[in-house]
Structures are given as structure tokens and as C-alpha cells.
Amino acid sequence: MKTCTLTINNKSLNVEAGTTILEAAKSAGYYIPTLCNHPDQEIKANCRICVVEDRSAKKFVTSCSTKVYEGAEIHTNTKEVRELQNGILELILANHPNDCLNCIRNSSCELRQLSERYHIRNYNLQSDIDIYPIDNTSGVLVRDRNKCIKCMKCVEACQETQMVGILSPSYRSINSCISAGFDENLNQTFCTFCGQCSAVCPVGAIYEYDETEKVWEALHDPKKHVIVQTAPAVRVGLGEEFGLPRGSKVTGKMVTALKMLGFNKVFDTDFAADLTILEEGNELLSRIKNGGKLPMITSCSPGWINYAEAFYPELLDHVSTCKSPLYLQYQSCHVLQKNMNAKDLK
Ligand code: SF4
Ligand code: SF4
Ligand code: FES
Numbered sequence: 001m002k003t004c005t006l007t008i009n010n011k012s013l014n015v016e017a018g019t020t021i022l023e024a025a026k027s028a029g030y031y032i033p034t035l036c037n038h039p040d041q042e043i044k045a046n047c048r049i050c051v052v053e054d055r056s057a058k059k060f061v062t063s064c065s066t067k068v069y070e071g072a073e074i075h076t077n078t079k080e081v082r083e084l085q086n087g088i089l090e091l092i093l094a095n096h097p098n099d100c101l102n103c104i105r106n107s108s109c110e111l112r113q114l115s116e117r118y119h120i121r122n123y124n125l126q127s128d129i130d131i132y133p134i135d136n137t138s139g140v141l142v143r144d145r146n147k148c149i150k151c152m153k154c155v156e157a158c159q160e161t162q163m164v165g166i167l168s169p170s171y172r173s174i175n176s177c178i179s180a181g182f183d184e185n186l187n188q189t190f191c192t193f194c195g196q197c198s199a200v201c202p203v204g205a206i207y208e209y210d211e212t213e214k215v216w217e218a219l220h221d222p223k224k225h226v227i228v229q230t231a232p233a234v235r236v237g238l239g240e241e242f243g244l245p246r247g248s249k250v251t252g253k254m255v256t257a258l259k260m261l262g263f264n265k266v267f268d269t270d271f272a273a274d275l276t277i278l279e280e281g282n283e284l285l286s287r288i289k290n291g292g293k294l295p296m297i298t299s300c301s302p303g304w305i306n307y308a309e310a311f312y313p314e315l316l317d318h319v320s321t322c323k324s325p326l327y328l329q330y331q332s333c334h335v336l337q338k339n340m341n342a343k344d345l346k
Pocket of ligand 1: 198
């Protein structure tokens with residue numbers, strides 16, 4: 001393995017050749033801010049916030065896109081580097097609504113966290129905020145382009161990871177923005193609602209449609225019998241959210257917490273998933289016996305089904321006719337509710 005020896009903040013390091021300065025700094029425990037960088041994506045180097053000083057080359061470079069080299073002398077936290085980072089943040093903020101208290105990403109927004117870390121307070125740049133209508137037409141994802149910092153992570157997620165390609169950069173210079181389809185609302189495009197764009201967005205520019213307030217209203221309504229149904233992934237995802245090691249199951253804790261919140265019944269999609277598997281098994285046997293379309297393909301992901309319908313309609317005969325377990329469970333809950341007597345509902 002070919003290696004390079006360099007110094008970062010006067011500390012000598014020996015790293016594999018081809019490593020970026022950002023990766024090398026991280027491996028040595030140094031913090032460098034990033035916005036457009038994502039470990040699973042290509043290097044874009046368009047936010048510029050990861051700037052560092054390469055003193056041996058006498059220049060400032062973006063650490064996410066610059067490779068280490070033998071003898072490099074890198075500094076990540078000099079006065080000049082901090083001034084540049086502050087300036088970059090101020091430029092981004094000059095084109096960003098100052099709306100943190102109303103923003104769904106508030107406490108998890110990477111731009112807000114960086115502004116706090118860099119003590120951005122009374123910056124003097126004149127604001128030039130884009131005014132775009134908010135797109136909540138899909139009822140699944142909401143796009144607020146006013147908050148977009150044009151990092152392009154969503155574009156790569158949509159084009160390269162999901163291979164859907166409905167998000168793309170449009171227009172030029174100060175008018176540049178991320179468009180869906182031909183500058184349309186999401187519900188007019190072939191968006192599969194996989195949600196990968198919202199998972200990588202560092203700010204509140206694209207996010208899941210939120211119905212939390214409706215849930216609170218239902219919970220506070222004494223005339224309502226409120227039920228909740230969770231998918232299997234939730235009981236593992238929740239554990240991570242509360243800082244438990246990855247993969248920890250918190251089924252019992254989750255049910256207790258939901259009951260304490262006021263839900264009358266807690267259902268698990270597991271039951272309907274088992275029914276779905278039985279049905280899929282029957283369908284497969286019937287296809288084999290009766291010469292039906294094979295191979296049979298199944299998925300309980302609505303996004304996956306949307307993708308097949310939009311991009312591979314010729315394969316739809318291969319897709320099982322069994323619906324998502326969530327849908328089946330919804331139906332069973334509905335029947336259950338209809339059969340409950342008035343006393344149960346009090
Ligand atoms: S939810 Fe739609 S826009 Fe977002 S990555 Fe998936 S297909 Fe693309
Ligand atoms: S919508 Fe979010 S992820 Fe996409 S370019 Fe804008 S800030 Fe980046
Ligand atoms: S993180 Fe390096 S340029 Fe954006």
C-alpha cells in the first residue's frame with residue numbers, strides 16, 4: 001500500500017495515498033465542517049465550507065476534494081480559515097430564510113448547527129431570499145426550495161442511488177435551483193416517494209409530510225378511540241434515535257411509551273406481514289401449478305412498487321398481487337373497529 005506522510009495542525013500523519021485531506025483530518029480526530037459532502041456520494045465540492053489552508057502549496061483548498069500528498073502541511077483552524085468559513089456561512093445565510101423557529105429541521109439542521117458553532121450573529125450581508133411556493137402537493141414529501149442551499153445531495157440520491165432522476169439543477173447563476181421534473185410539483189412527476197432525497201438534505205428544503213399535530217388532536221379528543229400501527233423497522237430505528245447501539249430492539253419500551261401517550265391500542269405490522277407471506281406463498285404455488293408468470297417478485301415497499309409501475313411497466317406481471325402488509329393491517333384494524341361495541345370505545 002502506497003502511503004503519504006503529511007502534517008495536519010503540526011501533527012505528523014501517515015495515510016494511504018489517495019485519501020482526501022478531510023478523511024485524513026477525521027482519522028486524526030480533527031473536525032472540519034461539511035455540508036455537501038456525504039460518505040456514500042460522489043465528491044461535489046460546491047458548498048466550500050470545508051476549506052483548509054495548504055501551507056506548503058500556499059493556498060486554501062476544499063478538504064473534501066483535495067487529496068493528501070507527500071510533505072503537505074495542512075492547517076484546519078487558523079484565523080484565516082475561520083474567517084473564510086464564516087464568510088461562506090454568511091453568504092449561504094444571505095440567501096436563506098431566517099426562519100429556524102418555524103422550520104421542521106430546527107434542531108437537526110446542519111446549517112443552523114454550523115451557524116451556532118461559528119458564532120454567526122449579526123452578519124451584515126444584505127439578504128437576497130428566493131421566493132418559491134412550497135410544494136406539498138404529494139402529501140408525502142414537502143419541498144421548500146427557499147431553504148435549499150444547492151448542495152446537490154438530493155440530486156445525486158434521486159439520479160444515481162434511486163435511478164429515478166426527477167430532481168435536477170435548473171437555470172443559472174443566482175437563479176439556479178433544484179427542480180423536480182420540468183419545474184413541476186412532485187405529484188406531477190414520476191417521483192416514487194422513496195424519501196432518499198429528504199434523508200440526505202442537510203436543511204429543511206425537502207422533508208417528510210408531518211402529521212404530528214393531527215395525532216395530538218386525535219389523542220386529546222375523548223370521543224376518539226386512537227390506534228397506532230408500527231412497522232417492524234420502527235422498533236429498531238427508535239432505539240438508535242435514543243442513543244442505543246445499532247440493532248437494539250425496543251419493542252416493549254415503544255409499546256409502553258405509546259400507551260403512555262394515550263393510544264388505546266397498539267398494533268404491529270408483523271401480523272399482517274405473516275398473512276402477506278402466506279398469501280404470497282399461495283400465489284406462487286398457484287402460478288407454478290397453472291403456468292402463471294414467473295419469476296414472481298414481491299416487495300412491501302410502496303416506493304418500490306411505484307418505481308416498477310413508472311419505469312418497468314413491462315415487468316408488472318411478475319409482481320405479486322399481494323398488497324403491502326401495512327395496507328392489510330389497516331383493513332384488519334378497520335374490521336376490528338367496526339366490530340367493537342360502544343362500551344369498548346369509551
Ligand atoms: S422521493 Fe422522489 S424526488 Fe426524492 S429521491 Fe425518491 S424519487 Fe427522487
Ligand atoms: S433540497 Fe436539500 S439536498 Fe437538495 S440541493 Fe437543496 S439543500 Fe441540498
Ligand atoms: S463539504 Fe467540501 S465543498 Fe462542501
